[in-house]
Amino acid sequence: MDLLEPTRQAFALLFSGDRELWGIIWLSLWVSVAALALLAPLCVPLGFVVARIHFPGRRALVVAMQGFLSFPTVVVGLVLYLVLSRRGPLGAFELLFTPAAILIGYMVIALPILMVFTVAAVQGADSRIYETARCLGARPLRAMATTLWEVRFAVTAGFVNAFGRVVSEVGCALLVGGNIAGLTRNIPTAIALETSKGEFAYGIALGFVLMVIAVGVNVALAWLQGEGGLE
Amino acid sequence: MIKRIVFTLLTLLCAATAQAQTVRMATTTSTANTGLLDYLLPKFRSRTGITVQYVAVGTGAALKIGEQGDADVVLVHDRESEDQFVAAGFGVKRHDVMYNDFVIVGAPADPAQIRGLKDAAAALKRIRAAGSAFVSRGDRSGTHLRELQLWRAAGVEPKWDGYYLSIGQGMGTALIMAYEKRGYTLTDRGTYLAYLKKTDLQIMVEGDSRLNNPYSVIAVNPSRHPRINHAGATRFIDWLTSDEGQRAIADYKVGGAQLFFPSAK
Numbered sequence: 001m002d003l004l005e006p007t008r009q010a011f012a013l014l015f016s017g018d019r020e021l022w023g024i025i026w027l028s029l030w031v032s033v034a035a036l037a038l039l040a041p042l043c044v045p046l047g048f049v050v051a052r053i054h055f056p057g058r059r060a061l062v063v064a065m066q067g068f069l070s071f072p073t074v075v076v077g078l079v080l081y082l083v084l085s086r087r088g089p090l091g092a093f094e095l096l097f098t099p100a101a102i103l104i105g106y107m108v109i110a111l112p113i114l115m116v117f118t119v120a121a122v123q124g125a126d127s128r129i130y131e132t133a134r135c136l137g138a139r140p141l142r143a144m145a146t147t148l149w150e151v152r153f154a155v156t157a158g159f160v161n162a163f164g165r166v167v168s169e170v171g172c173a174l175l176v177g178g179n180i181a182g183l184t185r186n187i188p189t190a191i192a193l194e195t196s197k198g199e200f201a202y203g204i205a206l207g208f209v210l211m212v213i214a215v216g217v218n219v220a221l222a223w224l225q226g227e228g229g230l231e
Numbered sequence: 232m233i234k235r236i237v238f239t240l241l242t243l244l245c246a247a248t249a250q251a252q253t254v255r256m257a258t259t260t261s262t263a264n265t266g267l268l269d270y271l272l273p274k275f276r277s278r279t280g281i282t283v284q285y286v287a288v289g290t291g292a293a294l295k296i297g298e299q300g301d302a303d304v305v306l307v308h309d310r311e312s313e314d315q316f317v318a319a320g321f322g323v324k325r326h327d328v329m330y331n332d333f334v335i336v337g338a339p340a341d342p343a344q345i346r347g348l349k350d351a352a353a354a355l356k357r358i359r360a361a362g363s364a365f366v367s368r369g370d371r372s373g374t375h376l377r378e379l380q381l382w383r384a385a386g387v388e389p390k391w392d393g394y395y396l397s398i399g400q401g402m403g404t405a406l407i408m409a410y411e412k413r414g415y416t417l418t419d420r421g422t423y424l425a426y427l428k429k430t431d432l433q434i435m436v437e438g439d440s441r442l443n444n445p446y447s448v449i450a451v452n453p454s455r456h457p458r459i460n461h462a463g464a465t466r467f468i469d470w471l472t473s474d475e476g477q478r479a480i481a482d483y484k485v486g487g488a489q490l491f492f493p494s495a496k
Binding site: 085086094096097178179180181182183185190193194196197198 | 288289291292295296369370371392393396397398399400404408410411412
């Protein structure tokens with residue numbers, strides 16, 4: 001099998017601004033970012049509370065969340081499929097095979113990642129940060145923000161991790177999105193199905209973009225962290 | 232002594248691999264989704280001892296797999312690309328195996344009012360005019376290629392935002408998506424019947440001669456890919472087109488209905 005020719009075609013496709021190809025890339029990006037943006041205001045404060053406050057069942061909750069970290073995304077897809085199908089409990093909303101379905105799937109996948117990273121970050125922080133802030137007259141919310149700011153790099157690492165997981169996962173997006181051209185076809189589902197059609201150029205082009213995104217996000221994080229990330 | 236044990240083991244291993252001969256087949260999703268292959272292949276194995284491993288993709292992809300020598304035999308359904316495949320020297324010879332037909336199925340509400348039409352192209356024209364959801368395989372399968380021929384016959388470009396859904400997946404998925412989206416799709420009758428309980432789709436258009444769906448089996452050309460199992464592929468083709476194979480195809484029923492009709496000459 002010739003590798004060079006499809007690769008050449010792949011770059012020709014990318015740089016010719018192929019609308020369908022860039023539409024696929026755009027869908028992958030916006031759904032991933034939107035899922036994380038919607039989760040952030042929920043997961044970060046919740047992670048803080050779980051880390052700081054002792055309540056019955058807390059340990060079980062943390063263990064459960066850590067377990068969900070390695071939950072197969074295709075199973076998330078399967079459960080969501082059954083829930084969103086017209087014969088499922090939320091069938092009336094007709095969400096199956098829409099971008100919204102993928103968005104929900106991504107949120108389910110990203111939630112435990114964001115929670116676990118935030119909990120670990122806050123637990124790792126010096127508890128005196130919070131207490132000092134309180135002593136200096138900060139309200140609890142303000143003291144929470146101060147603590148989170150101090151551990152922002154560790155929390156950000158959670159977002160990068162979650163982004164990397166959702167942007168590259170294929171099982172859930174394929175099941176609940178359905179790989180509809182121009183509607184729910186994203187980078188991983190397109191790669192999977194274009195390859196099975198023998199359209200290698202398309203697969204290579206998209207695979208290349210996916211790797212650039214993954215590396216780019218990590219470089220951006222390292223840059224953001226600056227010295228702080230190394231201490 | 233050790234030499235002897237090793238020799239015996241090697242002989243046994245050779246015997247075992249010879250016993251467990253396999254043929255690799257690339258085929259269409261319709262033969263797999265209907266359950267036909269899982270019914271036929273064990274019969275072939277008990278007769279010959281040969282296991283057939285198959286990948287179920289669209290006809291276009293199946294032929295591509297054959298072209299690259301990643302399969303020994305292909306079982307597909309698009310006359311035009313089959314003839315090209317053989318003419319280009321990728322396949323040895325085309326053998327008729329069986330046929331069924333395509334039908335246009337849709338949601339019971341029938342928003343485009345095509346129920347009972349005898350002209351498939353006219354039905355597609357109405358679906359387009361109504362702007363109803365239409366699920367297209369979009370994977371260069373035999374069904375997809377036939378759908379495109381019908382759109383050409385209808386003189387309509389199959390592209391309308393948000394409702395012409397090109398999914399790049401198998402027939403079963405297309406049927407389920409047509410059900411979820413309350414739309415229409417073109418399907419082979421076999422897969423439709425096999426999925427009857429999973430959707431509420433009904434047959435809207437049938438009987439147009441442009442909806443005939445013949446399947447054929449082609450051995451991949453061994454002179455291009457010397458390492459493929461051509462002998463096994465030939466035995467499979469011989470069996471499939473024999474009286475026994477043809478009778479087995481005719482006997483396969485889902486819910487009491489025959490899905491494929493033998494057509495070997």
